[in-house]
Amino acid sequence: MSQSYRYMLGNQTYHFKNLAQLMAKATPQRSGDRLAGVIAHSAEERAVAQMTLADVPLKNFLNEALIPYEKDEITRLILDEHDIKAFAYISHLTVGDFRNWLLSDYATPQVLASVRMGITPEMAAAVSKIMRNQDLILVAKKCHVSSAFRNTIGLPGHLSTRLQPNHPTDDVNGIAASMLDGLLYGNGDAVIGINPATDNVAQAIKLMKLMDDVIQKYQIPTQSCVLTHVTNTIECIEAGAPVDLVFQSIGGTEATNSSFGFSLNTLAEAQDAALSLQRGTIGSNVMYFETGQGSALSANAHHGLDQQTCESRAYAVARKFNPLLVNTVVGFIGPEYLFDGKEITRAGLEDHFCGKLLGIPMGCDVCYTNHAEADQNDMDNLLTLLGVAGCSFVMGIPGSDDIMLNYQTTSFHDALYVRRVLGSRPAPEFEQWLTKMNIMQDVSDTILSNRLPSAFAKPLRAIQGGH
Amino acid sequence: MKQMNTKSPFTHIDSDEALAQNGAVVANPWRDLRQFTDARIGLGRAGISLPTAELLAFQLSHAQARDAVNLPLDIRRLTTLLSTTSVLENLDPPLVVTSQAIDRLTYLQRPDLGRKLSEHGRNQLIDYVNRNNIPNKPYDLAIVVVDGLSSLAVQNNAQPFINELITQLNATDTPLTLAPITLVQQGRVAIGDDIGQLLNSQIVIVLIGERPGLSSPDSLGLYMTWAPKTGLTDAYRNCISNIRPAGLPYQEAAKRTIYLIQQAKKLKLTGVNLKDRTQDDVIEHQNNTKNFLIA
Numbered sequence: 230m231s232q233s234y235r236y237m238l239g240n241q242t243y244h245f246k247n248l249a250q251l252m253a254k255a256t257p258q259r260s261g262d263r264l265a266g267v268i269a270h271s272a273e274e275r276a277v278a279q280m281t282l283a284d285v286p287l288k289n290f291l292n293e294a295l296i297p298y299e300k301d302e303i304t305r306l307i308l309d310e311h312d313i314k315a316f317a318y319i320s321h322l323t324v325g326d327f328r329n330w331l332l333s334d335y336a337t338p339q340v341l342a343s344v345r346m347g348i349t350p351e352m353a354a355a356v357s358k359i360m361r362n363q364d365l366i367l368v369a370k371k372c373h374v375s376s377a378f379r380n381t382i383g384l385p386g387h388l389s390t391r392l393q394p395n396h397p398t399d400d401v402n403g404i405a406a407s408m409l410d411g412l413l414y415g416n417g418d419a420v421i422g423i424n425p426a427t428d429n430v431a432q433a434i435k436l437m438k439l440m441d442d443v444i445q446k447y448q449i450p451t452q453s454c455v456l457t458h459v460t461n462t463i464e465c466i467e468a469g470a471p472v473d474l475v476f477q478s479i480g481g482t483e484a485t486n487s488s489f490g491f492s493l494n495t496l497a498e499a500q501d502a503a504l505s506l507q508r509g510t511i512g513s514n515v516m517y518f519e520t521g522q523g524s525a526l527s528a529n530a531h532h533g534l535d536q537q538t539c540e541s542r543a544y545a546v547a548r549k550f551n552p553l554l555v556n557t558v559v560g561f562i563g564p565e566y567l568f569d570g571k572e573i574t575r576a577g578l579e580d581h582f583c584g585k586l587l588g589i590p591m592g593c594d595v596c597y598t599n600h601a602e603a604d605q606n607d608m609d610n611l612l613t614l615l616g617v618a619g620c621s622f623v624m625g626i627p628g629s630d631d632i633m634l635n636y637q638t639t640s641f642h643d644a645l646y647v648r649r650v651l652g653s654r655p656a657p658e659f660e661q662w663l664t665k666m667n668i669m670q671d672v673s674d675t676i677l678s679n680r681l682p683s684a685f686a687k688p689l690r691a692i693q694g695g696h
Numbered sequence: 697m698k699q700m701n702t703k704s705p706f707t708h709i710d711s712d713e714a715l716a717q718n719g720a721v722v723a724n725p726w727r728d729l730r731q732f733t734d735a736r737i738g739l740g741r742a743g744i745s746l747p748t749a750e751l752l753a754f755q756l757s758h759a760q761a762r763d764a765v766n767l768p769l770d771i772r773r774l775t776t777l778l779s780t781t782s783v784l785e786n787l788d789p790p791l792v793v794t795s796q797a798i799d800r801l802t803y804l805q806r807p808d809l810g811r812k813l814s815e816h817g818r819n820q821l822i823d824y825v826n827r828n829n830i831p832n833k834p835y836d837l838a839i840v841v842v843d844g845l846s847s848l849a850v851q852n853n854a855q856p857f858i859n860e861l862i863t864q865l866n867a868t869d870t871p872l873t874l875a876p877i878t879l880v881q882q883g884r885v886a887i888g889d890d891i892g893q894l895l896n897s898q899i900v901i902v903l904i905g906e907r908p909g910l911s912s913p914d915s916l917g918l919y920m921t922w923a924p925k926t927g928l929t930d931a932y933r934n935c936i937s938n939i940r941p942a943g944l945p946y947q948e949a950a951k952r953t954i955y956l957i958q959q960a961k962k963l964k965l966t967g968v969n970l971k972d973r974t975q976d977d978v979i980e981h982q983n984n985t986k987n988f989l990i991a
Contacts, residue, residue, distance in 0.1 A: 260805055396733055397912065397943045403733035405987035409726060410737035426938055429972040439985040446990055458968060488929035490968035527807075528929055563907070565807050599761040599908050600804055600845055605754070628736025628746075628754060633938070635909030637758070640736075645744035675744060681725050688988050689726055 231293050236281040243277045249295045253535035254278035255358045257575055261523045261536040261566035279359050283325030290351045296532045301483045302493055307349050307545045316347030324355045331368045338373045345588040353583040354541035365582040366618040372585035376553045377512025378452045380658035383590045383621040388653040390625035390644045392417030395633035399426045401439055407627050414641035415669055416625035418659035419554055422454040426633050433457045434470040441471040450658035454517050459491050459499045466502040473508055474517040475499045481542030484530030500550050514553035521558040522576050523566030541583045548589050555589045560597040561636055570607025577611045581620055592622035596638040612639055616647040649675040721747045734911045757910040764913045769847035777855045783862040788876040793817030797882040810884035821894040830896050836872035838897035842883035846905030853916040853940050854903050860946040864954055885919050892924030900924040914940055920956055922966040932967040
């Protein structure tokens with residue numbers, strides 16, 4: 230059931246043919262929506278669309294599916310699993326009222342958690358479109374989401390990092406060198422996660438064993454992940470490999486996910502397989518998902534929706550499988566979707582807000598490519614804003630330079646910067662390990678030891694003696 | 697990049713005086729591990745921040761990568777190089793076409809245009825096919841070389857890789873019939889499917905300049921599609937990444953490509969259902985996860 234929307238501005242009537250178009254036109258400017266041809270034609274049309282959207286009752290989102298129920302398993306997931314009881318608390322609100330309510334003192338962390346399952350991704354996307362950056366930060370900070378495997382991610386006041394030791398030929402010593410660098414800079418509590426250069430089952434198993442060996446030998450309270458296709462990971466589990474987390478890139482439409490080569494059933498099968506290994510010591514969140522605005526359009530699977538609404542729908546997929554980590558890789562996709570530092574910043578804050586509001590452990594790959602109009606200063610800004618917003622985790626990589634994926638993300642140093650200026654800390658279990666290993670002299674003030682920790686001095690001496 | 701610490705200080709402690717003399721930079725004794733990786737490890741720190749020299753070195757790399765994105769492909773040089781490659785001497789000279797992206801700025805903002813052949817390019821291919829009566833004798837393989845985001849990658853690596861691939865292919869039991877090589881300016885991966893379909897080829901291989909990295913401005917990517925046709929998604933393609941001497945060497949990349957070609961012919965598909973298992977044997981018979989941390 231689809232209705233059209235109108236707004237009278239002076240003598241002029243603005244007309245929006247349906248909710249999908251209204252959402253798209255209300256979206257703050259970005260290149261991907263221009264590419265898709267769904268962007269507002271003028272700044273005024275955008276502002277009017279935002280005013281029109283503010284008057285839309287939240288209930289409309291339950292009556293008007295943006296992608297037809299029959300055509301898309303994610304629409305079915307969203308509507309079939311919508312919790313009417315949780316929704317009751319906010320069911321009388323319009324989108325504009327919802328913003329006020331979220332910002333109000335009534336919306337405490339507890340209340341926000343209790344309405345979570347009554348909020349659909351489209352409601353989250355809609356309200357985000359009429360929120361300023363500071364609103365996105367303030368509300369996200371109130372949404373507490375934690376998850377656990379061998380440590381606890383997402384506790385208030387904590388910021389974790391994915392240690393990303395990628396190497397262009399998956400060289401085991403090269404990977405180990407970046408791992409050591411990261412650990413000695415206090416990084417790696419969210420996950421040690423490798424994007425393999427060679428993407429096959431045998432290579433994934435090799436890298437899983439490599440990380441498992443290191444985690445076991447040094448008794449590191451963290452988890453590992455090889456970011457290979459979900460069907461590869463299922464094969465790895467069948468082959469007896471030490472799989473901690475199952476990875477998959479996900480999108481917000483069924484057609485996007487088909488283009489990635491999986492369905493919701495595939496994810497369910499993979500989750501079951503990983504759970505059967507029982508490798509988590511303090512929790513059983515076994516999934517690691519990555520998302521990013523623009524992926525649906527890139528797969529020509531956006532159904533005329535704007536890219537931020539598609540992105541938010543991906544969080545329904547994530548939420549279904551109780552992930553340990555969800556990572557929006559915000560600037561990776563390139564300038565055709567997010568043109569410059571300003572657009573990347575806005576998208577990062579929107580994604581983090583929508584994810585947290587929907588109850589997923591949201592982190593952000595604060596990043597850019599060399600063909601985007603962005604630089605390190607833009608990344609510093611977004612990283613700081615996300616730190617303030619209570620982002621669950623960011624990436625950590627040597628010197629911001631991913632020599633395999635060819636893009637720039639946050640460095641080990643950057644994570645320490647945020648921890649120090651905001652007083653945030655790593656996962657508690659990991660923090661204890663950093664102290665015990667003498668990597669950090671004082672975790673609460675983010676002070677590293679000046680001395681090389683003895684556990685790592687020995688292997689380094691061996692290397693030095695060997696050549 | 698300048699070596700900031702040439703001592704062998706695996707057990708040393710920076711005294712406060714030493715730190716003050718060194719501009720308060722704490723060096724990382726594990727910087728020697730750079731023998732294993734080009735990653736920017738062991739940078740040292742000023743407090744918890746990047747030392748000045750490292751900060752400036754990074755900015756220089758970024759400036760160079762930004763410049764590389766805008767460097768155009770030297771088509772004449774590449775055409776000459778391919779035309780004089782002996783394993784290609786039985787082929788017609790390369791067909792040179794452009795996408796619908798008219799310039800670099802359009803290319804960067806409109807990937808949809810980069811995926812489509814220009815009208816002129818399409819007509820060129822149709823003419824070629826009609827002139828040579830191709831519809832009646834389909835090719836086994838079409839190789840499409842695309843500038844992508846790094847013309848440097850194509851300029852440096854396309855010809856030597858193709859030379860190696862064809863040499864290895866000719867040594868197999870079932871050599872393949874090859875379409876003339878197509879060179880594309882301002883192109884994206886999917887344009888190869890269009891071209892493969894027009895040339896009536898069973899398999900298309902796209903060689904494309906990957907987005908330039910700070911430390912690797914010349915990575916060549918390879919994408920393979922069985923039964924190429926307009927509109928296929930990434931799920932129908934196999935990829936081999938980072939082909940360059942300092943990354944995946946030509947010989948190894950060619951070996952993996954031939955494996956994928958043979959599997960594609962056997963299974964009559966490419967994409968997520970074709971797993972690259974070239975290394976399975978190697979890994980099963982080798983305990984090669986040992987590294988210095990586990991020694």
